[in-house]
Amino acid sequence: MSREEQHDQHLKPERTGGVLPGGRGSPEDDLPPELKSVEAALASLAPRIDRLDRDRLMFLAGEQSATSGRRGPVRSPHGWAWPGAFSAMTAVAAALLVMLIARPEKHTVEILRVPVSQASNDRPSPDGVSAAPPAESGVPGPATVSPSGSEPRRGPQPRTFVRLPWLEASRRLGGPAQASYPCLLHRVLTHGLESWEPPAAAEDSSPPAGPASYRELRDDLLDDTVSASWPVRPVPTTSMFLGVS
Amino acid sequence: MRAFGPQQLRDLLDEHGAALVLYAQQWCDTPEDVVQDALLRFLRQPVPPRNTVGWLYRAVRNAAIDTSRSASRRARRESALAGRRPSWFAVSHGDHLDAAEAAAALKTLPPEQRETIVARIWGGLTLQQIADLTGSSTSTVRRRYLAGLSALRERLGVVCPEKNNTINT
Numbered sequence: 266m267s268r269e270e271q272h273d274q275h276l277k278p279e280r281t282g283g284v285l286p287g288g289r290g291s292p293e294d295d296l297p298p299e300l301k302s303v304e305a306a307l308a309s310l311a312p313r314i315d316r317l318d319r320d321r322l323m324f325l326a327g328e329q330s331a332t333s334g335r336r337g338p339v340r341s342p343h344g345w346a347w348p349g350a351f352s353a354m355t356a357v358a359a360a361l362l363v364m365l366i367a368r369p370e371k372h373t374v375e376i377l378r379v380p381v382s383q384a385s386n387d388r389p390s391p392d393g394v395s396a397a398p399p400a401e402s403g404v405p406g407p408a409t410v411s412p413s414g415s416e417p418r419r420g421p422q423p424r425t426f427v428r429l430p431w432l433e434a435s436r437r438l439g440g441p442a443q444a445s446y447p448c449l450l451h452r453v454l455t456h457g458l459e460s461w462e463p464p465a466a467a468e469d470s471s472p473p474a475g476p477a478s479y480r481e482l483r484d485d486l487l488d489d490t491v492s493a494s495w496p497v498r499p500v501p502t503t504s505m506f507l508g509v510s
Numbered sequence: 511m512r513a514f515g516p517q518q519l520r521d522l523l524d525e526h527g528a529a530l531v532l533y534a535q536q537w538c539d540t541p542e543d544v545v546q547d548a549l550l551r552f553l554r555q556p557v558p559p560r561n562t563v564g565w566l567y568r569a570v571r572n573a574a575i576d577t578s579r580s581a582s583r584r585a586r587r588e589s590a591l592a593g594r595r596p597s598w599f600a601v602s603h604g605d606h607l608d609a610a611e612a613a614a615a616l617k618t619l620p621p622e623q624r625e626t627i628v629a630r631i632w633g634g635l636t637l638q639q640i641a642d643l644t645g646s647s648t649s650t651v652r653r654r655y656l657a658g659l660s661a662l663r664e665r666l667g668v669v670c671p672e673k674n675n676t677i678n679t
Contacts, residue, residue: 300659303668306607307631310599312528316542319523325546326519326553333554344556 447482454486514553522549526563529632530570532598536624537574538581544573564639567629571643607666615665623658626651 296304452460476482514522527545534541548569552562559565598616599609616624622644629635629643637655641648662668 296656296659299663299668300656303659303663303666304631306666306668307612307627307662310607310609310612310632312532312598312632313600314528316531317523317527317545318542319520319527322523322546322549323516323519325550327516329550329553 445477447476447479451476451482451485514558519549519553522562522566526566526633529628529634530566532632533567533625533628534570534574535598536621536628537571538577540577541574544577545570548573561639563633563635564643567633567635567639567643571625607668611666612662615662618665619658619661623654623661626654627658627662630655 449461476485530545530548531541534544538544548566551569552559552566597609598613601609616627619627625644626640629640630637635643637648637651640646641651644651646654
């Protein structure tokens with residue numbers, strides 16, 4: 266069936282049975298005879314056909330067709346569903362990509378194992394890590410048990426130096442060589458970020474004012490009644506972050 | 511891509527144009543504009559509706575009701591122009607009924623009955639289509655149709671050829 270025939274099927278009303286004058290009827294209209302006569306009499310009247318300006322309507326239809334042809338086909342409201350969903354998902358993916366690229370770098374802790382000779386034991390540790398007490402010349406170093414469980418080794422032992430990002434940052438800012446991080450924390454938490462300024466004298470070797478350990482920092486920040494109930498245990502300064510045995 | 515060409519539009523006008531105008535005239539005084547707008551809106555559809563006639567009658571009905579509501583402020587002018595309103599039906603000497611009397615009788619009917627009769631007799635819609643159009647049940651539409659025909663029979667004095675039963679008005 267061609268397309269024109271299909272449209273003609275849509276145009277024609279249903280004609281399934283009894284026909285009134287005018288060609289319209291339906292078997293479902295089982296009317297009494299008196300009402301059928303009224304129906305037939307009314308159907309004999311024809312609506313006026315001159316009220317609709319056919320020429321003007323055809324002109325407007327052609328003009329509308331030309332206008333829509335220039336603009337493009339009129340999309341149905343549901344035609345924007347898939348393009349809209351695609352655009353939304355593309356925007357979300359782009360936003361996630363930007364967030365992934367612009368995220369701050371993670372601070373990593375690098376552990377360097379550097380063998381230290383006997384002569385460097387007298388110099389203090391430059392990065393503030395508590396090291397083993399320096400061994401005097403001629404005196405064997407602390408005994409350590411090798412992993413294999415054999416005889417303990419003696420002599421200079423490799424030290425573990427830990428590179429701490431916050432200490433490196435403090436050094437770059439011109440802080441003292443042995444700046445205490447708990448001290449810095451205490452100063453920032455009590456006086457704000459504005460108090461975090463490099464000291465005026467770079468050669469000032471006086472110990473910074475403030476707590477020297479995290480325990481002292483905790484005690485300063487908390488009330489005495491609260492801190493008194495906390496279990497007391499010796500915690501080295503850097504082991505909280507390093508986990509170095 | 512338009513599916514309706516000029517020839518299909520002419521066929522649509524010939525088949526249903528006058529009936530659509532008569533249907534719209536129940537509510538507003540400018541049924542020609544209402545029908546014209548409905549036809550143009552029909553042509554703008556990206557996909558032609560499956561039931562063309564039902565779609566057109568629904569579009570005309572909604573537009574005519576909206577027009578009548580917006581024209582409520584011009585009631586005085588409408589009453590003044592009542593005498594100059596165009597007639598509903600074409601005058602023909604072979605009619606069983608007088609066109610003017612039939613139009614006047616239709617205007618006295620309740621809106622639901624008048625709408626059902628106009629859509630059924632001149633629109634060619636089935637009771638089911640009228641039910642879908644008005645949002646009613648088929649039984650309700652049939653009841654309105656029978657009541658409307660009975661009222662018109664009383665007003666117009668139509669003679670039943672079988673029983674020869676006439677109710678004088």
